[in-house]
Amino acid sequence: MSEQHDSPIKTPQQLVWIVVLSFVVPIFVIVLLVKYVVGAKVTGAGSDAMTPEAIAERLRPVGTVSLAGASGPRALQSGEAVYTLACTACHGAGIAGAPKTGDAAAWAPRIKQGYDTLVKHAVEGFKGSAGVMPAKGGNADLDPVEVARAVVYMVNKSGGSLKEPEAPAPAPAK
């Protein structure tokens, strides 16, 4: 009975091969597995999936904000925003003879003049018996449509029922 057990490795050369292979084979398997997992995203030459445009498109956040340039029409503010910005100083508390927002009695005779007159007075300014209504409430850079929206907002809070003006049609493209 031999003490030497029966190994398949007979020569030092075989031992070297076994050692080398026991390193190389697992690494090869791991590389294959990684390729398999990542493989879906790896695209071959000739694909346009990696062009800057395609990458930018994939990275693009949902929804974009486009600010109208100085040449383009700017976004018009809502009646409430304009009112808070430019009108509430006088009309909020009824200062300097301004008819107070919400005071239906003070507004009723003015509302009777009609939308066009009210807007005209608000946009161009108006000196009445109660005091002076400054043009656009003193904010010259407001769009007339914004002022009209503020008039509608204020009047509708004061017993009126006006319809908010539509935004003006965009200028035809040149």
Ligand code: HEC
């Ligand atoms: C500096 C104070 C002041 C500010 C700011 C102001 N108003 Fe007036 N507004 C007045 C006064 C005063 C009157 C009343 C004038 C009168 O009848 O004698 C008036 C009247 C009006 C009228 C009634 C006009 C009419 O024909 O009876 C409208 C509509 C109006 N304002 C809209 C606005 C809007 C819209 C804004 C904001 C964009 C604004 N006002 C900001 C002082 C102001």
